Amino acid sequence: MSVQGKTPAVEVCDLKVRFGSFTAVDGIDFEVRAGEIFGFLGANGAGKTTTIRCLCGLLIPTGGRVLVGGADVAKDPTAVKSIVGYMSQKFTLYSDLTIEENLNFAASLRKLDRSLRDRRIRELYGLIDLKVPGKTMVRDLPGGILQQVALVAAMLHDPSIIFLDEPTAGVTPANRALFWDLIGKISAEGRTVFVTTHYMDESERCDRIALMRSGKIIALGSPSELKEQTFPEPVYELTPPERPDPEWLTTLKADPFIDSIQPYGMRYHVRTNDAAKWGARCEKLEGFEIRRIEPSMEDVFIKRVEGEGR
Numbered sequence: 111m112s113v114q115g116k117t118p119a120v121e122v123c124d125l126k127v128r129f130g131s132f133t134a135v136d137g138i139d140f141e142v143r144a145g146e147i148f149g150f151l152g153a154n155g156a157g158k159t160t161t162i163r164c165l166c167g168l169l170i171p172t173g174g175r176v177l178v179g180g181a182d183v184a185k186d187p188t189a190v191k192s193i194v195g196y197m198s199q200k201f202t203l204y205s206d207l208t209i210e211e212n213l214n215f216a217a218s219l220r221k222l223d224r225s226l227r228d229r230r231i232r233e234l235y236g237l238i239d240l241k242v243p244g245k246t247m248v249r250d251l252p253g254g255i256l257q258q259v260a261l262v263a264a265m266l267h268d269p270s271i272i273f274l275d276e277p278t279a280g281v282t283p284a285n286r287a288l289f290w291d292l293i294g295k296i297s298a299e300g301r302t303v304f305v306t307t308h309y310m311d312e313s314e315r316c317d318r319i320a321l322m323r324s325g326k327i328i329a330l331g332s333p334s335e336l337k338e339q340t341f342p343e344p345v346y347e348l349t350p351p352e353r354p355d356p357e358w359l360t361t362l363k364a365d366p367f368i369d370s371i372q373p374y375g376m377r378y379h380v381r382t383n384d385a386a387k388w389g390a391r392c393e394k395l396e397g398f399e400i401r402r403i404e405p406s407m408e409d410v411f412i413k414r415v416e417g418e419g420r
Contacts, residue, residue, distance in 0.1 A: 119144040119179060119271050119302040120165060126173035127160050134160040136325035137174070142304060144270075147297050149316035150306045153415055157325040158306045159199065162273050165304070167191045179271055195269035197260050199276040199306075205249035209240075209259055212248060216263040227266065234262040238292060254285025261292065272296060274305040278312065290315055310408035319407075323415050337405045340413050343369075345405040346380040351397030358395075365391065372412060379409060 120142035127135040135157045142148045152158050163169040165178055167187030175182070181189040203212045210231075217227040235244075238258040242251065251259065257277055264272065274293070278286040290312060297303050305316070313319055314333050321329040321336070329336055348371070350358065362371050362380070367388040369381040380400075382388045392400050 117144055117180075118142060118177075119146075120148075120304065121177040122161075122165075122174070123176075124174040125161065125164065125171055125176055127157070127164060127169065128172045133325055135164070135171075138322075138325075138327045140320055140327060140330060142302060143317075144302055145297060145300050146317040147293060147303045147305065147315065149313045149319035150304065150322065151313055151319055151411060151415065152306075152322035156322040156415075158322055159275055161322075162196070162275055162304070162306070165190075166194050166196045166273055168196075192267070193270055195264035195267070195272040197264040197272070197274045197277055199279060203248050203256070203260055203263065206247070208245045208247055209242070209251075210244040212259070213244075213263055213266065217266050220267045222267060230266050230268060231262070234265055237295060238262060252285075253281040254288060257281055257285070257289055258292065261289075265296075269301070271302045271304065274303065276306050276308065278307065278309065286312065310406060310411055313407045313411075321411070321414050329414055333407055333410075336407070336410050336414075340410045341381065341405045343382050344385045344402050345409060346382070346392075347374075347401050347403045348378045348380050348395075349376070349399040350378070354397065367391070370413075372409075379403070379405075381405075381409065381413070 118141040120140075122138060122140050125135055125138050126133070138157075138161070150158050150161070160169065164171050164176055164183060167178070167183050167190035170184055170187070176184070178190045179193040181193065183190050204215070207215070213231055214227070217230075222230070238261065240255070240258070242255060248256065248259070261274075261277070278289050281289070286309065293303055293305065294315070307313060316333065318330065318332050319336060320327050329339065331339065355361075359371070362368060365388070367382055367384045369383050371378050371380050380388075392398075
């Protein structure tokens with residue numbers, strides 16, 4: 111769990127972003143507490159990256175007010191850029207340069223003097239526990255180390271707020287876990303981490319999460335709060351027998367006491383609207399294994415963001 115301060119690191123009030131007649135962000139409001147890991151989830155096109163670009167001072171909002179580290183994005187985007195680090199979902203390192211050359215170039219863009227640059231590189235190498243030589247070409251790095259080096263580049267100027275836009279896309283589960291360990295370390299230092307991800311298991315590690323759909327925030331809270339709000343009735347895991355009735359899934363989907371039934375590997379998650387009445391029907395499902403489970407953030411995402419059951 112992260113260390114959280116009282117003064118918000120990010121304050122967003124009625125943020126709007128339009129591109130011509132298209133509204134990408136439609137009047138959203140939220141705060142990010144200093145020191146927390148704040149998850150920002152939504153389907154592709156929901157407005158997440160556009161919002162992040164505004165918060166980083168890379169895009170001036172059409173309307174509303176955004177304060178990042180106390181600086182107004184519309185009035186002083188340069189001040190915002192000095193206190194935030196941004197790791198975009200599109201890879202930002204140059205493959206034909208070495209690790210050291212990439213970091214030296216990133217430091218020069220930030221106008222860091224040599225002593226500060228060298229100290230920060232040593233500190234950040236220690237943070238990620240870099241195990242390859244700094245003279246390694248970036249094109250020769252495996253995906254997990256590649257992402258870690260990109261994080262170092264985003265943190266060279268010692269930002270207090272770090273924006274990570276799908277930082278683990280395309281890397282292995284083991285490397286995703288290692289990267290999230292790094293996020294935990296960064297947050298434990300008192301830095302604020304604002305992160306987007308499509309991996310719902312990662313979102314479980316956030317302090318709070320905003321769910322975005324069609325340019326609007328539709329829910330905000332901790333993972334446990336979002337689960338309780340979304341599923342007041344129990345969720346069950348159902349395992350079919352080896353040779354079930356071919357029509358069993360169609361029959362269950364037609365059951366008025368089931369909101370939805372979704373496949374999870376070889377099992378299914380059943381979300382009910384009346385657990386007592388559906389429980390009585392469970393007795394008739396011969397050969398099925400049924401147990402009550404805690405809903406996952408994937409269940410929440412399907413229900414709230416993808417709009418299932420609306």
